[in-house]
Amino acid sequence: MKWLVGRKQLQEMGLLGMNCRNIDFIGRYNRRSLYQLVDDKLKTKQLAEGHGIPMPRLLFSVREQHRVKHIGSLLESLSEFVIKPSKGSGGKGILVITGREGELFVKSSGAKLTLQDIQRHMSNILAGLYSLAGTPDTVMLEERIEMDDRFDGYSYLGIPDLRVIVFQGYPVMAMLRLATQASDGKANLHQGAVGVGLDLASGQCLNAVQHSLPLQCHPDTGKAFTDIEVPNWRELLVLTARCYEMTGLGYLGTDIILDRQRGPLLLELNARPGLSIQVACGFGLLPRLRRVESLRKKHTCAEDRVAYALSVLGTMNEKCATEISP
Amino acid sequence: MTSRRLFHCIVALLIVAGIGLGWLRHSRMGIPLLPGTHRPVWLAEARIDFIAQGEPVTVSLDIPDNPPGFSIFSEQAASPGYGFSIIEDKGLRRGEWSIRHARGPQTLYYKLQVIPTPLEKADPGGPPPKIEPVYWNAPEALAAGQLLENAYAMSSSPESMTRELIKLLNKPEPGQNAALLLGETPLAPLLAKLLNYARIPTRIVLGLRLEDGRRNQQLSPLIEIHDGRHWRLFDPLTGIQGIPKDFLLWHQDGQSLLDVKGASHSTIRFAMMRQSIAATQLPYAVGDRSPLAFLGPQSLPVEEQNMLRMLLILPLGALVVVFMRIMVGVRSSGTFMPILIALSFLQTTLLPGLPSFVAIVALGLLLRGYLSRLNLLLVARIATIVIIVIFIILFSSLLGYQLGFNTGMTVAFFPIIIISWTIERMSILWEDEGPREVFIQGGGSLLVAVLAYLLMRWPLMAHLSFHFPEINLITVALILLMGNYTGYKFSELRRFRAMFPRLGP
Numbered sequence: 001m002k003w004l005v006g007r008k009q010l011q012e013m014g015l016l017g018m019n020c021r022n023i024d025f026i027g028r029y030n031r032r033s034l035y036q037l038v039d040d041k042l043k044t045k046q047l048a049e050g051h052g053i054p055m056p057r058l059l060f061s062v063r064e065q066h067r068v069k070h071i072g073s074l075l076e077s078l079s080e081f082v083i084k085p086s087k088g089s090g091g092k093g094i095l096v097i098t099g100r101e102g103e104l105f106v107k108s109s110g111a112k113l114t115l116q117d118i119q120r121h122m123s124n125i126l127a128g129l130y131s132l133a134g135t136p137d138t139v140m141l142e143e144r145i146e147m148d149d150r151f152d153g154y155s156y157l158g159i160p161d162l163r164v165i166v167f168q169g170y171p172v173m174a175m176l177r178l179a180t181q182a183s184d185g186k187a188n189l190h191q192g193a194v195g196v197g198l199d200l201a202s203g204q205c206l207n208a209v210q211h212s213l214p215l216q217c218h219p220d221t222g223k224a225f226t227d228i229e230v231p232n233w234r235e236l237l238v239l240t241a242r243c244y245e246m247t248g249l250g251y252l253g254t255d256i257i258l259d260r261q262r263g264p265l266l267l268e269l270n271a272r273p274g275l276s277i278q279v280a281c282g283f284g285l286l287p288r289l290r291r292v293e294s295l296r297k298k299h300t301c302a303e304d305r306v307a308y309a310l311s312v313l314g315t316m317n318e319k320c321a322t323e324i325s326p
Numbered sequence: 327m328t329s330r331r332l333f334h335c336i337v338a339l340l341i342v343a344g345i346g347l348g349w350l351r352h353s354r355m356g357i358p359l360l361p362g363t364h365r366p367v368w369l370a371e372a373r374i375d376f377i378a379q380g381e382p383v384t385v386s387l388d389i390p391d392n393p394p395g396f397s398i399f400s401e402q403a404a405s406p407g408y409g410f411s412i413i414e415d416k417g418l419r420r421g422e423w424s425i426r427h428a429r430g431p432q433t434l435y436y437k438l439q440v441i442p443t444p445l446e447k448a449d450p451g452g453p454p455p456k457i458e459p460v461y462w463n464a465p466e467a468l469a470a471g472q473l474l475e476n477a478y479a480m481s482s483s484p485e486s487m488t489r490e491l492i493k494l495l496n497k498p499e500p501g502q503n504a505a506l507l508l509g510e511t512p513l514a515p516l517l518a519k520l521l522n523y524a525r526i527p528t529r530i531v532l533g534l535r536l537e538d539g540r541r542n543q544q545l546s547p548l549i550e551i552h553d554g555r556h557w558r559l560f561d562p563l564t565g566i567q568g569i570p571k572d573f574l575l576w577h578q579d580g581q582s583l584l585d586v587k588g589a590s591h592s593t594i595r596f597a598m599m600r601q602s603i604a605a606t607q608l609p610y611a612v613g614d615r616s617p618l619a620f621l622g623p624q625s626l627p628v629e630e631q632n633m634l635r636m637l638l639i640l641p642l643g644a645l646v647v648v649f650m651r652i653m654v655g656v657r658s659s660g661t662f663m664p665i666l667i668a669l670s671f672l673q674t675t676l677l678p679g680l681p682s683f684v685a686i687v688a689l690g691l692l693l694r695g696y697l698s699r700l701n702l703l704l705v706a707r708i709a710t711i712v713i714i715v716i717f718i719i720l721f722s723s724l725l726g727y728q729l730g731f732n733t734g735m736t737v738a739f740f741p742i743i744i745i746s747w748t749i750e751r752m753s754i755l756w757e758d759e760g761p762r763e764v765f766i767q768g769g770g771s772l773l774v775a776v777l778a779y780l781l782m783r784w785p786l787m788a789h790l791s792f793h794f795p796e797i798n799l800i801t802v803a804l805i806l807l808m809g810n811y812t813g814y815k816f817s818e819l820r821r822f823r824a825m826f827p828r829l830g831p
Contacts (some may be wrong), residue, residue, distance in 0.1 A: 004819045005826050015822055019652060020812040030752040065703070092758060120701040127704030129754065191759060279824055 014284030029250025038269035093130030169244035197281030201314025203233030327828035344799035361789035376592035378428035491567035514547035627634035655817030690749035
């Protein structure tokens with residue numbers, strides 16, 4: 001692999017760069033006043049409830065420091081739960097407890113935490129350690145999602161989540177993020193999670209990367225990625241497309257998680273979705289984004305937009321993608 | 327697309343305004359474009375000696391008003407016990423010393439610093455002055471008449487007549503007439519007398535021939551004739567018209583050079599010396615009150631100047647940060663923290679600054695590791711780190727002093743709160759994403775800081791940004807341009823390289 005690639009090659013691939021994303025898409029299509037709807041997960045939750053978009057259930061939230069002291073009694077009855085900062089970003093500050101061992105709480109990695117560890121974590125969240133601007137934050141306790149069986153062996157510790165980029169209501173690109181040992185059970189690509197690019201038309205695996213390098217099978221479980229196929233693909237995309245009406249944000253990253261019982265759930269939204277999805281899919285976002293931009297009459301109904309995405313956008317980069325996919 | 331055009335217009339306008347204003351100030355006010363430029367200055371000193379008789383004494387000295395070819399940079403009088411003031415009357419300036427009671431030999435000094443400037447056009451002129459009647463005795467009148475007749479015959483205008491007359495009087499073997507007249511009167515007064523006799527208004531002006539390190543000099547006379555519109559200067563020895571090189575006109579009007587009341591035996595002598603001063607001081611010292619001078623921070627008190635020096639160099643640091651983040655894509659912890667680090671490097675210099683910064687942060691990280699076990703609230707933890715950092719600086723200062731370095735002291739310039747936040751963020755980063763990210767972001771911050779430091783440190787940049795504050799308009803324009811850059815960052819050329827597996831070797 002070369003140390004660098006040329007600007008021209010990136011352009012030919014239609015890769016979206018950071019500057020272009022910030023100015024031409026986030027700056028143009030995302031109104032600042034709407035950011036708070038997605039930056040604060042509690043607000044997102046309320047909004048989603050109003051629009052009938054399913055999300056993981058909130059157990060309770062903690063806003064005041066003094067309540068942290070008495071949190072033990074609230075946690076007593078819970079054996080598995082997820083602690084999240086309401087305004088966190090990039091998966092920071094998320095703590096997944098998968099079980100209890102006497103007084104101790106077991107993390108998804110198997111590490112054990114005491115009640116004090118959990119309290120300190122909550123204090124940090126409240127003080128704003130994980131929030132975007134360092135402002136005081138709220139602790140959210142959510143139910144833990146039970147993984148869909150079809151993803152067994154594809155993810156180490158964490159639950160795989162789906163990232164779909166939705167541009168002006170049209171799903172344009174999707175990938176599956178799989179946690180690894182290296183990513184400490186987190187589904188963030190820059191922390192070492194595996195990104196599996198998905199064919200927008202079918203929900204099938206195109207290509208997989210870890211640390212920007214292609215790979216064929218999961219580094220921890222050894223399971224091959226080629227036969228990954230996301231179930232209920234169309235419904236899942238409709239769910240993401242509806243987030244556009246819900247937030248009004250034109251350039252949106254939607255994170256979806258598949259629950260065994262409830263099906264696809266919206267995990268969180270992101271007004272500044274990352275660019276790694278392009279590496280996972282093996283082609284650039286720009287042609288699809290420009291295609292949607294050039295649409296004279298946009299579809300008003302989420303189902304229609306998904307139909308358009310499946311039939312038109314999903315086939316746009318096929319040639320390029322099949323060349324690269326294993 | 328019109329907003330796009332408007333944007334480019336604004337950028338172009340800013341650049342043109344920056345360059346234009348800078349150039350204007352450079353050419354009009356003589357602010358040098360390069361640092362360390364020096365300009366020659368002449369220091370002329372008039373020394374007046376006299377003997378006081380115990381009465382009130384008033385000494386009045388004609389001082390240069392607006393000497394052609396020079397501008398006055400500074401002037402002062404040294405005269406213990408005397409009151410001194412400069413009196414201006416119809417554009418004529420006289421220095422006046424006064425004392426109620428003085429006895430014995432007295433010495434007064436008047437010092438003047440002048441800067442050579444390009445010669446301007448001749449003085450605007452004015453109506454010819456009244457010609458004083460001239461008196462000769464009989465043989466002189468005859469000789470003068472013949473001499474003037476000769477000169478008149480060989481000339482066509484007052485100027486050429488003056489030149490011819492000077493030639494006649496300065497011949498190696500002057501004729502009988504000239505010899506007779508020169509025997510009675512010195513050359514310059516004689517010329518004045520002859521020309522006035524010929525109905526050409528003429529006066530004697532006095533000036534100083536500037537030569538480095540000369541003392542006990544007298545003023546040299548030149549003659550000035552009025553040709554009906556302007557005064558014209560002539561050297562009475564050579565006949566050359568115009569003001570000689572390095573000649574400081576001191577006494578131009580018809581009044582006396584020196585008046586001393588209440589004392590006797592007054593003499594005046596001159597000394598002079600060539601000096602040089604930094605060119606940057608000149609434009610403000612000369613007292614330019616034009617709107618162009620308003621932009622120059624040099625007219626402020628020194629303390630404010632030093633603060634402004636710091637502020638005006640800051641945009642360059644911001645430019646480096648913008649460039650490194652938008653064009654190159656370097657990740658740093660805290661967007662503008664590198665500038666603050668660079669500013670503190672400016673005070674500590676790079677060599678002790680960089681290692682001690684790294685050492686403090688590393689040591690802080692180590693202690694912070696223990697703090698995380700204490701289960702403290704964030705604000706309290708950072709406050710604790712602030713105090714720890716202060717102690718680290720204290721100990722390194724003491725240690726440095728004991729070991730004989732003074733590097734410990736310079737460390738104190740680091741913005742302590744900034745360091746504390748850096749430590750806290752690095753520590754969180756370490757816990758969340760591992761040491762690799764800490765090195766990437768810490769290294770990125772330091773790289774940007776060092777680059778910003780090197781640019782801000784560059785004497786040319788420091789000079790330009792301070793003396794030409796309008797240069798920052800160009801900086802703003804560049805930042806605006808970069809803020810609109812939608813192309814790939816340099817780092818993205820590497821980030822996306824994995825998408826081109828076929829291209830590899």
